Ligand SMILES: NC(=O)c1ccc[n+]([C@@H]2O[C@H](COP(=O)([O-])OP(=O)(O)OC[C@H]3O[C@@H](n4cnc5c(N)ncnc54)[C@H](O)[C@@H]3O)[C@@H](O)[C@H]2O)c1
C-alpha cells in the first residue's frame with residue numbers, strides 16, 4: 001500500500017509498505033478515505049521533535065471505512081464509516097475511566113504520555129493514517145461512527161483540530177460576554193475562534209500575519225490583527241479599554257517574532273523555541289483569567305515570564321486535547337449545521353501528492369488546510 005513516510009527533516013516521501021494486519025483482537029484495519037495534514041505534523045517535518053525515526057508513517061487526522069475487525073471488536077463492524085481521534089485510548093485504565101483520554105496509561109508501552117497515531121516513538125511509535133490503510137488499536141474505544149447523511153470530509157476534523165480548538169476555549173473557560181484573543185489563525189486558531197463564539201464570546205480578536213488565514217477567521221466572526229502591521233498588545237488593550245482578553249495560544253513553540261531563540265544557522269534541525277506568543281499574552285490576558293494553550297511546547301524555558309503571570313494572577317491550562325471529551329457533541333453541531341468544518345479546506349489532493357502538500361502547508365501563504373484522498 002501507499003503511505004507517507006518520514007525520512008528526515010523536510011523529507012517525507014510516498015513509499016510502498018505492507019498493508020497492516022490485525023495484531024490484537026481489539027484492532028481494526030481502517031481503509032482510509034480522507035486524511036489531513038496538521039500543524040503538529042509540521043513540527044515533525046521540521047525535524048525538531050525528539051523520538052522521530054525514519055520509516056514511520058505520518059498522519060493523525062483520518063477517517064475511513066472498517067475493512068477488517070478483530071474477534072473482540074463489537075462497537076464497530078466491517079463496512080462502518082468512522083472518524084478516529086488522534087489520541088489512542090484503551091478505554092479501561094484509570095485515566096481513560098476518568099475521561100482524561102490524552103493520558104491513557106496502557107496505549108503507550110514506549111513512553112510516559114498517552115499514545116497518538118503517527119507521532120514519534122515517544123508517543124508509542126504507531127504508524128499514522130496518511131496511508132491507504134491504518135491499524136487502529138482499542139477499536140471499541142476510539143472510533144466515532146459517521147451518520148449516514150454526513151460525508152467523511154464533513155467530520156474529518158473531529159479527529160483533532162476541531163476538538164482541539166474547542167479544548168482551547170474550554171480550558172481558557174471562555175464565558176458569555178468575554179472578549180477573547182486567539183493567537184494563531186491556523187486550523188486550531190480557526191476552530192478556537194468558532195468555539196469561543198459558540199460559547200458566547202462578545203468579541204474574538206485573532207492574531208496572525210497570513211492574509212488568507214485572517215480572511216477565513218474574519219468570515220466566521222473573528223476580528224483580524226495582522227502582527228506585521230499592528231502591535232497586538234496595543235490593539236487589544238485599546239479595544240478592551242485596558243481590561244484585556246481571555247487568551248488562547250494556538251501557535252506554540254515555533255512562533256514567529258523577536259522572542260524567538262534560534263541557536264543554530266539551520267533552524268530546521270533545532271527546536272525553535274519561542275516565547276513570542278506567551279510574552280504577548282502575559283501583557284493582555286485579563287487579570288485573574290486562565291490562559292488556554294493548545295499550541296505545542298516541548299521543552300523548558302529559563303526566561304518564562306513567571307513573575308508577570310503571578311502579578312496578573314493568571315492561571316495556565318495546556319496540553320494534548322482529550323478528543324473524546326468533545327467529539328460527539330461537536331459531531332451533533334455539524335449534523336445540525338451549526339459548524340461547517342469544510343469551510344476551512346483550501347486544498348484537496350491525492351495522497352500521492354502528499355510531499356507537495358507538506359511543502360504547501362509548511363509555507364502557509366495560501367493554505368488553510370490540506371485534505372488528501374488515498
Ligand atoms: N494540543 C493539541 O492536542 C494539539 C492538537 C493539534 C495541534 N496542536 C498544535 O497547535 C498549534 C497550531 O496548529 P495548527 O494546525 O493551527 O498549525 P499551523 O502551523 O497551520 O498554524 C499556526 C499559525 O500560527 C501563526 N503564527 C506564528 N507565529 C505567530 C505569532 N507570533 N503570533 C500569532 N500567530 C503566529 C502562523 O502564521 C500560523 O498561521 C501547533 O503547535 C500544533 O502542534 C496541538
Ligand SMILES: [Zn+2]
Nearest residue numbers: 038039040160
Ligand atoms: Zn494534530
Ligand SMILES: [Zn+2]
Nearest residue numbers: 090093096104
Ligand atoms: Zn487507557
